[in-house]
Amino acid sequence: MVDSILAVIVLILAGWAIAKNYDAKVVLFIAALVLLYSGLLLGHNVLGAKASTGLSWVDPFKVIKDQFVRQYGNAGLIILTLFGFAAYMSHIGANDMVIKVLTKPLSYVRKPIILIPMVFWVGTCLQIIIPSAASLAVILMATLFPVLRAAGMSTLTAAALIATTATIVPTPLGGDNVVAARVLGFDNVVDYVAFHLAPITIPALFVMGIVHYFWQTYLDKKDAGMLKELDKEAFIEAERPEKNTPTWYFIFPILPLVLVIFFWVFFRKAKVGLVEITLFSLILAFACELIRKRNIKAGMKDLGIFFKGMGDGFSKVVVLIVAASSMVFGLRVMGLIDAISNSISNFENAKVGLMLAFSGITGLITFISGSGNAVFYSFIELIPQIAQKAGIDPIMVALPMQCMSNLFRSMSPVAAVIIIVSASVKVNPLVLVKRTWVPLMSGVVVVLALSFFKYM
Template identity: 45%
Template sequence: MIEAILAILAVTAVFYLIIKNYQPALVLLSAGLFLLIAAWILGKPLLSGGESTGFLFLDIFKQIELLFVEQLSVVGITIMTLFGFASYMNTLGATDVAVSILTKPLGRIKAKYVLVPVVFLIGNVLCLFIPSSSSLAVILMAILYPVLKKTGLSALTAGGVIATVATIAPTPLGADNVIASKTLGYSLFDYVFLHHALISVPTIFVMALAHYFWQKYMDKRQGERAFRDIEQSTLVEESKELPPKFYAVLPLLPLFFIVALGVFFPSIKVDVVILTLLSFFIAVLIEFVRKRKLKNVFDESFQFFKGMGQGFTQVVIIVISGVIFAKGLQTVGVVEILSHSIENLDGAGTVLILVLSGAIFLFGIVSGGGTPLFYATINLIPDLADSAHVDGIQLALPMQLIAHLTRSISPVAGVIMIVASVMKVPPIEIVKRTSVPILIGIVMVVILSFIVL
């Protein structure tokens, strides 16, 4: 009984503090430490004899150390490498070239509302180049908005579409996909292309269609209020000289290698880190051949390592803190209690899918995104799935996709606030434009999870 009370207190505190914009990593880390201390006081075993420090209280911090080392060596280095590569591509201007090439043909489309689903689909492709939803929103508001305005689309339609593009595109370069595949025991290729894509790709196309009808309806309903003039100075970024057009391929090199090896050479066992490092050195070599200035090339390439640091502070530390929180719940005995309670429950898998998806939906709405909760709970999924007699992916994948989708209907999410601030409208006006396509997407995710997985 005391274990359940402690767990409820810890989980409630985590929800409340993250919703109140406290630093998620430190909230999860503190909650995990609280639970580990509680487990120590209750006499629960913290470490096996060989790993123990010899002093039980210090075993708490030894456990944290072991989790840090484990996550950094497995998931952490992968995420940091991907962040580093993305940062280097941005420094080279390769991502700007890709955005320019993909968005340039849009101005030729004369039927303005046809642009709505097209822009949405192109934006999902751009997620492969720019994984951050906020960064992508800034770039698209600067580059794409003027194009959409010239075609006659309303400002709120353009903003609504841009605020939803970075959601659930299936990419092996996504940090959450790396974490989920490792935790659930799938290869990254299989997880993304044989499971994730079966749900996310149909959902993206349905959302594109929903955008078409919803934005058209909202323009008709709001009339002139939907058309707003935005100062050009708020849209135009500082211009910079772009590299040759073939540089647009460079950000996709890791993805190309992953797919090529997964399809044509499955016997070759390499991970994302190896392929990303290979892509990095290819890009450095191309830069040297183009510029012939080794010092400048090396100075720019150091951005790769700065980006790795950003990956640690933005994602990896949250993941590690989530693992420590999950370990605290396991050590205090709550996961075992929960597993036993659902072991013989009829339809336990269905109940768990709906409960976990609902929890992450509500958390995402009030906090600006459900990914911190996903990172905090992913390590609990295998045990819960075994108790419910379902595959862990049936629980994890809906949670993961809904965690991303809810970001675009939360008025406190970064991407919503960025678009709203550029357009000088309340965030709720953007949410009105994103709500129906996103909610339809969430329903599609849940339905397809029951059908496909």
């Protein structure tokens, strides 16, 4: 009993620290070490006899080492490769071409009833190429925002649409989807995305686009006076360097997605993973760059951006996953996971209770901290173990929790994407949140409702 109480206290303190914007990676590693050494002091075996170093006080560090090794052999390597590929695509201007091609038709649409939901849906599709909400917002404010203003859309409506583009798009290239698929036991991330995530998130995205129209048009009428003054000010964005990238380069960022689906449909028995597909797409783009620029030395230097991008993936995501996994290991050593499982196994509505509890906690911490990834990666490792012992489907708990971590981010006034967009249009972040929370909450309701009916 003392073990579980101590574990809960550590967990609450870690959640509080993350909500207060302490570095999530450091917080989770410290929590993991506190739990593991507490377990040692209370007489628990951190590692079995075969896995132990032979020195019990060193075993907690071996736990962390083992988690690094485990992640590199699974989702970690995929995430590193995807981050590196995205960095290279951005460097050669291919990502800009995707945005140019996909957003071009929007300049011809003038009716708000069509334009508002279309902008949201097109922007959502762009998250497949640029998974970072903040990075996508920066690019869209420079490229799409002037188009929307020229089409007669109000400043705040355009800003709200851009601020909510990166949420719950079902893509096999998303780092959170890769991790969720691995933790939930899927051999292929496409299986998780196609059969579980997409049936929940696509209807939610459709509803969010429709709600956006009604909510933004209502607020445009209500805030007509403020908008009149706000719309007078010219939006000036720092010039983006001209790369002279051919328009047809838009093919490269979407090529991994196309190939993943192709192999999944036609060669399901072939063990061709995301890493191989992404590396093939990278080499093809690199070859085209060499032919276009005819400078081998410069081309090789540019390719080095791929490895720098991998470093970003390591520091931003993989380390976070390892830290969260280590903390979960500590919770298991302290017996908290078994205690939770035993306590809910006798409740008839354990499924709904767990789904709402984890979704609510994730949403709350994401709203307070402005970061959803840290919370999701911290909790996702807990779900299969708790669900298995409680006799429920882990997807029913994990999938809504994953969606909450993305949806509540764009409702938080301290989220990077909200700060970036609100600063660009020179308004208080709370003014922008007023524009985003209703469409996003409609997505929350749809996700929870569909998850309940699909997995009950």
